[in-house]
Amino acid sequence: MIGRLLLALAAAFALAFLLSPTSFAVLFQPLTRNGAPAIYTQASLLRLTLFHLGIVALAVLISTAVALALALFVTRPVGREFLPLARTITTIGQTFPPVAVLALAVPVMGFGTGPTLVALILYGLLPVFENALAALTGQPAKVAEAARGMGLTPAQRLWQVDLPLALPLLLAGMRLTAVISLGTATIGSTVAAKTLGEVIIAGLLSSNTAYVVQGGMIVGIIAVLIHAGFQHLERRAARATGQTD
Amino acid sequence: MIELRNLTRHYGEVTAVNDVSLTVQTGQIAVLVGTSGSGKTTLLRLINRLVQPSSGQVLIDGADTASLPVHHLRRRIGYAIQGDGLFPHRTVARNIATVPRLLGWPKSRIDARIDELLALFQLEPAAFRDRMPHQLSGGQAQRVGVARALAAKPDLLLMDEPFGALDSVIRAKAQSDLRDIQRQLGTTIILVTHDIQEAVQLGDRIAVMDRGRVLQYDSPAQILTQPATPFVRDLIGPTERAFRLLSLTGIGPITMPGEAHGTPIARDATLRDALAECLWSGRDALPVQGGGIVTLDALRANAAQDRQ
Numbered sequence: 158m159i160g161r162l163l164l165a166l167a168a169a170f171a172l173a174f175l176l177s178p179t180s181f182a183v184l185f186q187p188l189t190r191n192g193a194p195a196i197y198t199q200a201s202l203l204r205l206t207l208f209h210l211g212i213v214a215l216a217v218l219i220s221t222a223v224a225l226a227l228a229l230f231v232t233r234p235v236g237r238e239f240l241p242l243a244r245t246i247t248t249i250g251q252t253f254p255p256v257a258v259l260a261l262a263v264p265v266m267g268f269g270t271g272p273t274l275v276a277l278i279l280y281g282l283l284p285v286f287e288n289a290l291a292a293l294t295g296q297p298a299k300v301a302e303a304a305r306g307m308g309l310t311p312a313q314r315l316w317q318v319d320l321p322l323a324l325p326l327l328l329a330g331m332r333l334t335a336v337i338s339l340g341t342a343t344i345g346s347t348v349a350a351k352t353l354g355e356v357i358i359a360g361l362l363s364s365n366t367a368y369v370v371q372g373g374m375i376v377g378i379i380a381v382l383i384h385a386g387f388q389h390l391e392r393r394a395a396r397a398t399g400q401t402d
Numbered sequence: 403m404i405e406l407r408n409l410t411r412h413y414g415e416v417t418a419v420n421d422v423s424l425t426v427q428t429g430q431i432a433v434l435v436g437t438s439g440s441g442k443t444t445l446l447r448l449i450n451r452l453v454q455p456s457s458g459q460v461l462i463d464g465a466d467t468a469s470l471p472v473h474h475l476r477r478r479i480g481y482a483i484q485g486d487g488l489f490p491h492r493t494v495a496r497n498i499a500t501v502p503r504l505l506g507w508p509k510s511r512i513d514a515r516i517d518e519l520l521a522l523f524q525l526e527p528a529a530f531r532d533r534m535p536h537q538l539s540g541g542q543a544q545r546v547g548v549a550r551a552l553a554a555k556p557d558l559l560l561m562d563e564p565f566g567a568l569d570s571v572i573r574a575k576a577q578s579d580l581r582d583i584q585r586q587l588g589t590t591i592i593l594v595t596h597d598i599q600e601a602v603q604l605g606d607r608i609a610v611m612d613r614g615r616v617l618q619y620d621s622p623a624q625i626l627t628q629p630a631t632p633f634v635r636d637l638i639g640p641t642e643r644a645f646r647l648l649s650l651t652g653i654g655p656i657t658m659p660g661e662a663h664g665t666p667i668a669r670d671a672t673l674r675d676a677l678a679e680c681l682w683s684g685r686d687a688l689p690v691q692g693g694g695i696v697t698l699d700a701l702r703a704n705a706a707q708d709r710q
């Protein structure tokens with residue numbers, strides 16, 4: 158209950174700040190020096206936030222699609238032998254630093270959103286893949302046996318049994334990926350992607366702590382909200398699939 | 403009619419089913435009994451091809467099942483698995499509707515069938531239709547599992563210990579219901595049980611399994627009076643044998659004209675019921691509802707006949 162109240166307050170605060178940043182100037186004034194501006198005004202914070210969210214949403218969707226497809230493939234009889242390979246790919250995606258991905262992608266794709274998207278997608282594969290794998294392989298043997306015994310085809314088993322039962326864990330994987338990507342997306346601004354990283358970098362370049370804090374604050378609040386939103390969905394999915402603990 | 407011909411299945415070193423041949427006539431109930439690990443479940447799963455045989459054939463009405471697409475075959479064969487195997491993410495009604503939906507029945511027919519089956523298994527449709535499996539007791543889930551297996555009116559029903567989790571009252575009811583359903587629809591049933599009494603009461607034929615082999619496949623009376631091997635004799639329990647035999651026969655044949663005192667016994671009672679009543683009430687003869695009597699002497703004479 159208290160948790161919900163805090164979330165609602167955080168959401169209201171973030172929204173008010175984004176709609177009218179200058180109204181909150183007094184809050185950030187103490188963080189500035191030599192009369193520097195307290196609020197970033199070179200670009201609309203709301204617009205930057207929406208771009209930031211858009212890139213993250215797209216990256217999460219693509220990571221999920223790729224990771225889920227991989228997990229499905231390696232849990233079918235034809236793909237079983239590719240499991241170690243898929244594990245290696247997703248693990249490398251996670252361990253290879255996103256900054257290095259940017260550096261490698263810019264010469265190929267040019268400046269802008271593209272390299273950032275690639276970095277985020279690679280970085281986000283692992284959580285979804287591992288969770289989808291756990292969900293698909295951890296299903297009760299009796300349920301799979303019943304589904305086969307009643308004459309569901311492999312495709313019907315996939316859509317009607319495997320995927321619905323995997324949904325809660327899949328959502329948990331997406332939650333991790335979304336939260337990680339939200340923070341990581343800020344570095345996209347170093348290669349001219351429009352994200353909230355722009356505010357933080359501007360703060361670093363001009364030694365204006367107020368910018369750094371407001372950029373970080375927005376990202377932080379949104380991450381907490383998205384985390385809570387996914388958890389809510391996971392609980393609902395778990396209840397709907399009779400997997401309440 | 404279903405015929406198993408020289409069915410064998412190996413798992414590495416283990417031969418789970420070893421050269422099993424037997425025939426179940428249409429409309430009969432064949433019961434598989436045997437110790438744990440003797441291959442009963444594997445034999446059932448060979449029939450609906452959840453397990454591929456290492457060698458041997460399964461013929462349904464003369465057709466080799468290996469020649470049919472497996473999912474078509476399985477939709478025609480009801481399968482109530484050991485435990486219940488209900489889909490945890492679907493309501494009771496949706497679980498029962500699984501095969502009818504696969505077969506494309508119209509919704510109204512499916513809904514009617516769901517309510518019919520729930521009522522048949524003593525589950526108030528209005529209260530149970532929309533429940534999730536985790537909201538059921540073990541016994542209720544098991545009954546829903548059997549209802550689901552029966553939903554599309556299969557010609558052949560495979561049941562793996564379907565009544566294991568039921569208390570004795572509901573169990574007896576479920577058994578007699580199964581008998582009724584089976585007589586009504588003419589369904590052929592192959593049922594696995596650990597309970598010899600259940601096998602004797604339900605089975606037209608009993609197959610006794612041990613380490614993958616069928617040691618004897620006979621009518622309950624034959625199995626009880628002429629066990630083929632010491633293993634079969636031990637499994638049916640020699641001390642219980644007399645009572646099991648008595649429970650196989652109704653009192654009809656030994657009812658004779660005459661007069662007796664006390665509470666009458668039902669016309670469709672078994673010899674075992676009659677003996678129990680004689681012993682309990684200390685009488686030598688019981689009146690039968692609708693006329694006639696059953697005497698302790700007649701019961702004894704009947705048992706002597708079975709011994710030969």
Ligand SMILES: Nc1ncnc2c1ncn2[C@@H]1O[C@H](COP(=O)(O)OP(=O)(O)OP(=O)(O)O)[C@@H](O)[C@H]1O
Pocket residue numbers: 413416417418436437438439440441442443444445484
């Ligand atoms: N998939 C499998 N892989 C390896 N061995 C198996 C497999 N399935 C069954 N077995 C073995 O085959 C034998 C028969 O098993 P089965 O499940 O048919 O026994 P059962 O008669 O149904 O026993 P229970 O009464 O305990 O259910 C056992 O020794 C078992 O360990």
Ligand SMILES: [Mg+2]
Pocket residue numbers: 442443444484562
């Ligand atoms: Mg078994």
